[in-house]
Amino acid sequence: MITRVFLVCTLLLLLSGPARAEIALELTGKATEGGLLIGKTDPGASVTLDGKAVRTSEDGHFLLGFGRDETGSKQLQIALMGQVIRRDIAIAERAFKTERVDGLPERKVTPDPKALERIRQESAEMAAVKASSTAKPLFLSGFLWPARGRISGIYGSQRILNGKPRRPHYGTDVAAPVGTPVHAIADGKVVYVHDGMFFNGKTVLIDHGLGLRSVYIHLSETLILQGSMVRAGERIGAVGQTGRATGPHLHFALTLDETPIDAELLLGPMPE
Ligand SMILES: [Zn+2]
Structure with a gap:
């Protein structure tokens, strides 16, 4: 009986939109000229940076790299099963000698x-x-x-x-x-x-x-x-x-x- 109630509840949760979990996103590293960010999202999600596809591993890892003279802001977008999240990444400037x-x-x-x-x-x-x-x-x-x-x-x-x-x-x-x-x-x-x-x-x-x-x-x-x-x-x-x-x-x-x-x-x- 308990099992059946649990199952029904789980089904209701799955069917009701708002309870759906957000796409996972973790970024580590420095968003700066010459910097590398290591990203992790849900497996199967598709990742783009300013509209350009970013390669992901099977387990949802990806890398974002910024060149020596890359400044401004870039938009990271992650999509999975009709859900989309966006994150603006501001690239910090550095002085080079x-x-x-x-x-x-x-x-x-x-x-x-x-x-x-x-x-x-x-x-x-x-x-x-x-x-x-x-x-x-x-x-x-x-x-x-x-x-x-x-x-x-x-x-x-x-x-x-x-x-x-x-x-x-x-x-x-x-x-x-x-x-x-x-x-x-x-x-x-x-x-x-x-x-x-x-x-x-x-x-x-x-x-x-x-x-x-x-x-x-x-x-x-x-x-x-x-x-x-x-x-x-x-x-x-x-x-x-x-x-x-x-x-x-x-x-x-x-x-x-x-x-x-x-x-x-x-x-x-x-x-x-
Ligand atoms: Zn050298």
């Missing part, structure tokens, strides 16, 4: 035609790898600093190389002796390992899911095979000075699809 780097070998600043062909080939290879990304939210492992050392370069600074203005520095530099261990910043799949790119030198690229990737360059050695899965904190290589580098350091960078993200916002201060 100007950095001068002098004394680089001239052919690494202004490459000759042969080098340009090699650079073109290498970036085509990288682009092909970046055409797909796993739908699994591997980034939920959280983020760890990939190397210990002095932070010698930060995200977003305008670079002037040998007096010539170049694109902003999209990454974080950690100055450390050659051979200092380099670790994966989060769980992921190693999708690219290169033994010596023109600018990057020895390189590892890791896919963390839903278009989020980390890259580690100028390595002295790589210790992981292309195609393997890695855990946050797992050793993948060592600090070096290969490619275009003025001294031994790790340059690492995060991107969401093509948008460069400031990893430091996710990592917090460098551990002692």
